[in-house]
Amino acid sequence: MSESRTDVVIVGGGLVGCAAALHLRSRGASVAVVEKNQLGAAASGVNFGGVRRNGRKLAELPIAARALAIWKRLPELVGSDCEYEITGNIKVARTDEHMDQIAAHAEAQAEYGVEVEMLGRNTLRDRYPWLGESALGAAYCATDGQANPRLVGPAFARAARAAGAMMVEHDGAQRVERDGSGFVVETESGRTLRGDTLINSSGAWGGRLAAQFGEPVEIWPMEPQMIVTEPAPYFMVPVLAVVGGDVYARQIPRGNVIFGGRSGTADLDVGFGKVHAEESLTTLARTIEIIPRIADLAVIRFWSGVEGCTEDHLPVLCPSRTTPGLVHAFGFSGHGFCLGPASGAVAAELALDGRSETPIEGFDIGRFDSP
Amino acid sequence: MNDDTPRVLIVGAGPAGTRAAEALVAHGVAPIVVDEGARSGGQIYRRPPAGFTRPAAALYGFEARKAQAVHATLDGLRERIDYRPNTLIWNIEGGVAQALGPDGIERIRFDALILATGAMDRVIPFPGWTLPGVFTMGGSQVALKAQGCAIGDPVVFMGTGPLLYLVAYQYVHAGARVAAVLDTSHLSQAIPVFPGLLWGGRTFAKGLWYMTWLRAAGIPVRGGITPVAAEGQSALEAVRYRDRRGREHRIACTGLGIGYSVKSEVQLAELAGCEMAFDPLAQQWLPQADVDGRAIEGSVYLAGDGAGVAGADAAEVRGRLAALALLADKDIATDRASQARLRAKLRRIMRFRNALERALPVPFHLARTLPDETVICRCEAITAGDIREGRALAPAEMNRAKAFTRVGMGRCQGRVCGPAAAQILAAARGCAVEDVGRLRGQAPVKPLSIRAGAEAAVEDRSRAASI
Amino acid sequence: MSQRTEQQASAGCRLVRLAETDRSGVTIFHGGKALDALAGDTLLTALLCNGVALRRNEFDGGLRSGFCNMGACQDCWVLLEDGSRIRACTTEVWDGMRVRAPDANE
Numbered sequence: 048m049s050e051s052r053t054d055v056v057i058v059g060g061g062l063v064g065c066a067a068a069l070h071l072r073s074r075g076a077s078v079a080v081v082e083k084n085q086l087g088a089a090a091s092g093v094n095f096g097g098v099r100r101n102g103r104k105l106a107e108l109p110i111a112a113r114a115l116a117i118w119k120r121l122p123e124l125v126g127s128d129c130e131y132e133i134t135g136n137i138k139v140a141r142t143d144e145h146m147d148q149i150a151a152h153a154e155a156q157a158e159y160g161v162e163v164e165m166l167g168r169n170t171l172r173d174r175y176p177w178l179g180e181s182a183l184g185a186a187y188c189a190t191d192g193q194a195n196p197r198l199v200g201p202a203f204a205r206a207a208r209a210a211g212a213m214m215v216e217h218d219g220a221q222r223v224e225r226d227g228s229g230f231v232v233e234t235e236s237g238r239t240l241r242g243d244t245l246i247n248s249s250g251a252w253g254g255r256l257a258a259q260f261g262e263p264v265e266i267w268p269m270e271p272q273m274i275v276t277e278p279a280p281y282f283m284v285p286v287l288a289v290v291g292g293d294v295y296a297r298q299i300p301r302g303n304v305i306f307g308g309r310s311g312t313a314d315l316d317v318g319f320g321k322v323h324a325e326e327s328l329t330t331l332a333r334t335i336e337i338i339p340r341i342a343d344l345a346v347i348r349f350w351s352g353v354e355g356c357t358e359d360h361l362p363v364l365c366p367s368r369t370t371p372g373l374v375h376a377f378g379f380s381g382h383g384f385c386l387g388p389a390s391g392a393v394a395a396e397l398a399l400d401g402r403s404e405t406p407i408e409g410f411d412i413g414r415f416d417s418p
Numbered sequence: 419m420n421d422d423t424p425r426v427l428i429v430g431a432g433p434a435g436t437r438a439a440e441a442l443v444a445h446g447v448a449p450i451v452v453d454e455g456a457r458s459g460g461q462i463y464r465r466p467p468a469g470f471t472r473p474a475a476a477l478y479g480f481e482a483r484k485a486q487a488v489h490a491t492l493d494g495l496r497e498r499i500d501y502r503p504n505t506l507i508w509n510i511e512g513g514v515a516q517a518l519g520p521d522g523i524e525r526i527r528f529d530a531l532i533l534a535t536g537a538m539d540r541v542i543p544f545p546g547w548t549l550p551g552v553f554t555m556g557g558s559q560v561a562l563k564a565q566g567c568a569i570g571d572p573v574v575f576m577g578t579g580p581l582l583y584l585v586a587y588q589y590v591h592a593g594a595r596v597a598a599v600l601d602t603s604h605l606s607q608a609i610p611v612f613p614g615l616l617w618g619g620r621t622f623a624k625g626l627w628y629m630t631w632l633r634a635a636g637i638p639v640r641g642g643i644t645p646v647a648a649e650g651q652s653a654l655e656a657v658r659y660r661d662r663r664g665r666e667h668r669i670a671c672t673g674l675g676i677g678y679s680v681k682s683e684v685q686l687a688e689l690a691g692c693e694m695a696f697d698p699l700a701q702q703w704l705p706q707a708d709v710d711g712r713a714i715e716g717s718v719y720l721a722g723d724g725a726g727v728a729g730a731d732a733a734e735v736r737g738r739l740a741a742l743a744l745l746a747d748k749d750i751a752t753d754r755a756s757q758a759r760l761r762a763k764l765r766r767i768m769r770f771r772n773a774l775e776r777a778l779p780v781p782f783h784l785a786r787t788l789p790d791e792t793v794i795c796r797c798e799a800i801t802a803g804d805i806r807e808g809r810a811l812a813p814a815e816m817n818r819a820k821a822f823t824r825v826g827m828g829r830c831q832g833r834v835c836g837p838a839a840a841q842i843l844a845a846a847r848g849c850a851v852e853d854v855g856r857l858r859g860q861a862p863v864k865p866l867s868i869r870a871g872a873e874a875a876v877e878d879r880s881r882a883a884s885i
Numbered sequence: 886m887s888q889r890t891e892q893q894a895s896a897g898c899r900l901v902r903l904a905e906t907d908r909s910g911v912t913i914f915h916g917g918k919a920l921d922a923l924a925g926d927t928l929l930t931a932l933l934c935n936g937v938a939l940r941r942n943e944f945d946g947g948l949r950s951g952f953c954n955m956g957a958c959q960d961c962w963v964l965l966e967d968g969s970r971i972r973a974c975t976t977e978v979w980d981g982m983r984v985r986a987p988d989a990n991e
Contacts, residue, residue, distance in 0.1 A: 085818065092821065126810065197821035201811050277829055277865060277962070277970075278943040302943055324509045324516055324861050325876060328523070331868050332875035342872065343968045345865035347829050454956060454975075461955055467925035467977060470905045538957040550938050550950030557954030557974075565930045566905030592903045652948050653938065672899060683957070796952070796960060799944035829959035834952070865959060867970075 049238050051213060053077040055398050056232050056242030058220045058256060059249030062091035063376050063383060065203035065214075066117075066391025067246055067398070069124070072210035076399055079240045080204075080212060081232055083219025084318070087200020090250050090383060093320060093352030095273065095295060095307055096196045097286050098385045100161045101136040101188035102152060106361055106409030107382060108159040113405050114389035115190065121388075125202040129194050130299070135285035136191030137166070139337065141181045145290040149186040163188050177282050179339045193286050193297050196384055203388070215240075220249075223256060225370060244372040244398040248391075251315055251355030253363065253377020261369045262412055266355040266378055268313035272326045273351060276344040278302030287337070294333045304341055306334050313353045320351030356380040357415075364390055364410040366397050374398045375412055423447055424748045427515055427526055429507050429686060430534035432460020433484075433730050434722025436492045437737030438532045443498050445745050445752065450500040450526060451492075452507055452517055458492040460536055460722075461556060462730045465489060466564045477563050479588065480624055484730065509861035510690045513717075518866060523874035530717050530748065532740050533687050533705075534733070535724035537680035540579075542785050542838050545647040547676065548796050551654030555581045555677030559588065568594035570673020574657050576600040576645055578778045579679030580729075583628035586637065596637050597669050599629075600659055602678070603778045604641040645784065648674055678780045681837065682724050688859035690718045696852035699775050700727065701782055702837060703856040709761060711740035716747045732767045735760050785838040786845035794842065795835040797828020805839055806846040815855045819843050829865050832857040900933040913978050914966075916986025928973040928984065929954065929961055939963050939973050941987045948987065963987075 055071055057064045060082025071078040080086070098118055100111045122128050140146040153163035164187045171178060171185050208214045215238065222233040223245070230245040247256045254266035283298040289308075296306035308330040311323035327349050335342045357363060360380040367373035376394040379386065389405065396403040426442055428435045431453035442449050457465040463478065463485040474482040492501070505519035507526075515526040539554035546552070553561070553569045555577060561567045562585075572595035575586045586599045633639050642662035649656045649668075656670045687705035688694060692713045694703045704726050707713040711720045721740035722733035739760050742752045788794070790803025804823045813819040816826070816839065825839050826832025832839070836857050844851040908923040915937055922931035929951045932939055938948040939961050951961035954974045961973040966983040 085815075088821075198809065198811070201818075201822065205811055276868065322509075322511070322861055324511055328871045328875040332872040335868060335872050340968075342869040343970060344868050345829075345962075345970060346862055346868060346871065347865050348827070348831065349861050456977075466905070469908050469925050471907065472904055476904075538953060538955065548942070548945075548947055548949065548952075550933075550948050553951065554953045554958075557952060560954045560974075561900060561930070562903070565900075565925075565927060567900040567902050567930055567934065569900060571899070571901045594901070594903060653950070793945065796942070796949075796958070799942055799947075829962065830957070834958045834960075864956070865962070865972075 050241070051079055051239070052241045053079045053213065054242060055244050055246060056081065056230060056240050057246040057248055058223060058232060059247065059253070059377070060086040060204060060214065060216065061089055061248060061250050061383070062087060062200040062203060062387035063379070063390045063394065064246065064248035065200055065207050066388045067248060067376065067394040068207035068212040068214070068391070069203055069210060070392045070395035071398065072207060072212050074395065074399055078212045079215065079242065080207065081215045081218065081220045081234055081240060083235070084217065086204035086214060086216050087202075090352050090354040091200035091387065092197050093273065093350055094196045094354070094381070094384045095271065096193050096297065096305065096384065097136070097191075097288075097295070098131065098194055099136045099188065099191035099286065100156070101163060101186060101191050102138040102149065102288060103382070104361060105155055105159065107386060108156065108161060109406040110386055110389050110393065112160065113392070114386050117388040117392070118192075118194070121202070125206040127198060127202050129198040129202050131192060131194035133190060133192040135187060135189045137175070137185040137187050137285045137287050139178070139182045139185045139287060139289045141183055141289065143183065146184045149290060153186050161188065162190070177338060177340055179337050181336050187285070191286060199384070199387070203391070223259060229372065244374065246374045246376060246394050246398055248376045248394060250377055250379070250383070251313070251353050253355060253375065257363070257375055257377075257412065260367055260373060262367060264363055264378060264412060264415055265358060268315050269354050269356050269381070270311040270313040270320045270323070270351045271307050271354065271381065272309050272311055272323055272330065272349065273305065273307040274327050274330060274346055275348050276304040276341060277347050279304065279341075279344055282340070283338070289337060294330065294337050296334060296338060304344065306330065308333055311351060315353065318353065320353050322349045322351050324349060354379070354381050354383070359414070362386070362390065362410050363412050364393060364407050365412050366401060368413055424529040425527065426450070426530050426532065426744065427452065427528035428532045428534060429515070430460065430536055430722065430724070431455065431458035431492055431501070431503070432462060432534060432536050432722060432733060433488050434534035434733035434737035434740075435460070435532070436488050437734045438534060438721055438741040439495055439499055440491050441738045441741035442745070443495055445750050447745065447750065448499050449532070450502065450528070452502045452505045452515070452526070454504070454506050456504050458503070459485065459489055461560070463488050464560060464564050466566070470566065472566070481730070488734070506864055507686060508863055508866050510686055511861070518870055522870050530719065530744050531690060532719045532721055532744065533690065533724055534722040534737060535683040535686055537682050537723035537727050538833065539677035540679055540681040540780060540837060541676065541834055542678055542781065543788065543792060543794050543835065544645045544784065545789065545792050546649055548793055549648050549650050549654045550652070551650065551672050552648050552674045552676060555579075555585050555675045556680065558673070558675035559585045562588055562592055568592070568673060569675060570654070570671060571595055572597040572671050573673035573675065574598050574600065574669055574671040575675045576643070576657065576659065577677045578603045578780065579677060580625055580774070581677060581679070583625055583632065585675060586632055587628040590632065590635055590637060597671050598638040598640065599632060600643045600645070601639070601641045602643055602645070602781045602784070679775070679778070680723065680727050682727055683833070684724065685831070685833070685859040685863040687713065687718070687720060687724065689861060689863070690714075692718060692720070694856065697726065699772065701780065701851060709739070709764070710743035711736055712743045712747070719744050728767060728771045732764060732771070735764045735767070739764065782837075782841045782851075785841040788842065794839050795825045795828060795832070797830050798824045800825040802842050805842045813843065814847055816840055816843060816857050817855065820857060826857045831860065831863070899936045900930055902934060911978055911980040913982040913984060915984045922978050926978050928963065928971065928976050928978050928982070931978045932973065932984070938987060
């Protein structure tokens with residue numbers, strides 16, 4: 048079977064892995080990506096599609112800022128805007144307590160340079176007359192947006208391949224080992240890939256790979272249950288999320304409303320999302336309270352995908368503490384789409400330089416160690 | 419019924435569902451029969467609404483007695499079964515069928531399921547096929563049978579398969595003006611080549627009879643044609659085709675019925691967990707089952723055209739066989755001799771069907787060479803060129819093509835365009851059509867009202883996601 | 886919204902009644918205009934017998950008037966004046982049914 052030797056081997060060809068590959072090529076490093084299914088699919092391809100800083104955890108704001116800059120350059124980087132649009136984002140509160148919460152968060156975000164406008168009930172209703180009665184107020188972030196997740200990962204994969212990265216699809220890593228000063232990866236089909244450094248960007252499965260190198264991280268698989276309606280006249284420009292997370296929704300200019308809020312339970316050994324229609328019915332009920340006019344529409348499809356959550360819902364993005372040359376970039380906890388392009392860049396820098404200018408303090412794997 | 423009688427759900431009340439229900443009741447099992455139609459009979463033996471007066475002979479022709487028998491059977495069972503018309507099963511998940519009926523959403527728990535979901539027209543798009551006035555062959559027949567209407571004046575029928583001559587005959591017989599019957603195959607040339615057709619006996623003779631009748635009635639019947647385009651400003655005005663010598667013709671019409679035989683409705687079988695395999699003859703991925711329709715022993719059984727197209731007579735047999743298989747798997751005694759007779763009858767019909775499919779091949783090559791600008795996915799207005807190019811991402815597989823281009827992503831979920839889209843993608847990738855896979859079935863199988871869904875939601879905050 | 890004329894929307898195909906015309910009449914409204922229909926008509930039949938197209942495709946803007954006529958292709962969903970959506974080929978008309986015209990302001 049074939050053997051290859053590259054500077055870097057990337058295990059996991061989702062958005063993060065493909066973005067890392069493209070970044071590595073732009074730095075002149077040779078790279079191979081190993082993906083057990085399709086490149087840019089899995090969680091990268093079936094997620095909600097939000098690109099936002101509004102309401103984001105503070106630890107993620109610096110890397111989110113870097114991500115935003117990359118999102119704006121998609122056409123030149125990957126040859127397509129992937130339907131990325133800056134549409135704004137509203138985080139809607141339904142109780143006074145939630146209102147206080149988002150106001151406090153908006154203030155904290157301001158220190159990171161994220162401009163958030165607080166909208167009271169009347170302003171909210173003036174601007175978005177389609178909102179339901181239960182919306183008390185919102186935090187609005189004009190610089191947020193959305194993109195088509197089905198396109199982004201594959202576009203990065205194509206660009207990485209065009210830039211000379213070796214992209215191995217439908218051939219999962221079966222054995223990953225330290226080999227002298229580098230790493231050796233054997234795939235299901237018997238391919239051998241050697242690399243000086245290794246990036247673990249295997250998403251929900253990243254915890255298993257980390258455990259092999261003596262640094263286990265518990266990953267809770269989750270299956271967001273997504274819903275899309277038939278096309279309707281375009282009424283809803285910003286992406287909407289409700290505090291508490293039980294409704295998030297966006298409408299694309301074609302007219303379809305994409306929304307979700309509930310999650311099923313996932314089985315990592317099965318590896319793909321399973322629709323739990325009952326969960327989605329609950330989301331329908333919650334969503335028509337916030338966006339009453341969608342009650343007249345029909346759902347045309349439910350779907351789901353598997354994502355990996357860490358204990359604190361922050362990613363693991365850091366050099367390994369046990370193994371020189373190993374870089375972790377997994378467990379994005381449902382935040383990987385927006386952060387993906389920048390996380391790939393950071394992982395590439397960690398692999399080549401051992402460090403990144405982008406602050407990633409909150410993402411160290413050591414934070415899960417028991418005291 | 420005692421407590422260990424299995425709770426059986428039959429989906430579909432056409433000939434297969436009706437005969438399955440009859441066989442179950444005869445063995446003391448009263449099924450739930452859910453049907454999308456307002457009246458039983460399915461598409462083939464569709465019944466007009468109340469107040470319509472044409473006799474069965476006018477509606478069903480040679481098949482009138484069979485149609486009436488199927489209708490009478492279900493009507494006779496209604497006191498003994500739980501019959502739910504106007505009800506869509508939109509999802510099957512973990513032993514529960516989620517139904518949307520006149521009173522909203524209901525969850526139907528079952529121990530075993532018989533899927534008799536039927537078929538719809540197989541369509542090969544061509545330029546102009548989305549114009550008002552272009553209908554499927556089956557749709558043209560429904561207009562006449564269930565509504566007493568012709569789809570235009572005059573009408574052209576184009577395609578291939580058993581329905582082509584039948585529907586044209588029914589139209590002329592009912593007084594419609596039929597300007598032409600355009601067949602992509604050569605029915606009259608098929609006989610000597612395919613002796614298997616003779617197994618069909620009466621059925622095949624009827625096909626020839628309709629064709630001869632149409633010719634005698636002065637209707638132009640052309641074989642070996644190639645569709646070119648449907649034309650019109652905002653609605654159909656004419657159809658253009660090439661004859662077998664390559665000369666182009668134009669026929670003015672305001673109604674055009676198209677279709678290339680029918681294809682199985684398999685979405686629920688897939689959601690119910692049936693294994694799917696590519697059938698080279700039908701060029702379709704079909705749920706797998708044994709000769710009796712046993713797909714998953716003890717739980718899922720398939721009957722009728724939904725499990726591979728074999729026609730209405732076969733559907734009646736397969737409905738009975740599926741019910742007998744289910745009963746046997748549930749340790750309910752059945753008559754082995756009648757099962758053997760049914761299997762033999764089905765074998766005879768299948769021999770004919772296979773010969774017919776070979777004699778009247780579906781011209782999938784027409785899809786493969788369609789101009790780039792032809793709309794393939796009529797829901798999302800996705801063209802052949804879009805599919806080939808895949809937004810420069812060169813999809814190798816149907817679900818990727820869907821992800822990149824939105825083909826098959828609209829209201830119909832690819833049930834209309836899926837087969838043609840797969841042909842186009844396979845041709846663009848230079849591979850066999852089975853190598854581009856199939857659009858995965860996803861709930862809801864047909865559009866689901868959000869209001870109805872919301873009203874049925876079960877409040878349970880325990881599993882809310884934390885985002 | 887749309888500058889397309891009512892005339893265009895009316896240029897839909899025409900179903901032709903051949904039989905079963907002895908049913909009682911009902912009146913439906915299309916874009917506010919009264920149309921004659923018969924009890925037992927599907928909405929598709931009723932509109933197309935009046936030469937009225939059912940809808941416009943959201944993406945290519947073309948008029949559509951159904952296709953499969955048996956609830957499979959989903960190409961005949963129309964909007965009623967109360968905002969609800971129905972599939973024209975599988976819904977029977979009722980007296981006084983009020984349907985939005987394809988080019989009405991939404």
